[in-house]
Amino acid sequence: MSADNEYWFCLTHHQVEGVEGCPNKDRLGPxxxxxxxxxxxxxxxxxxxxxxxxxxxxxxxxxx
Numbered sequence: 001m002s003a004d005n006e007y008w009f010c011l012t013h014h015q016v017e018g019v020e021g022c023p024n025k026d027r028l029g030p031x032x033x034x035x036x037x038x039x040x041x042x043x044x045x046x047x048x049x050x051x052x053x054x055x056x057x058x059x060x061x062x063x064x
Contacts, residue, residue: 006030009040 008029009015010022016037021027028044031037051057 005032007032007034007037009037 006019006029008017008019008021008024008027008031010017010027012022012026016034017027028040029037031040036043
């Protein structure tokens, strides 16, 4: 992915930005399209939900 087609979702301003935006520490990405960057929070929530129910990553304290 080249810098010309990189899009980021800014966690401070809740909007899609190009390369020249807020510091990377304050955003998610890069994404190849503006549409994908706009879904960044939704995608992160989907991934978290999947990981929460993935037996390979499930580490109950009861198993210790």
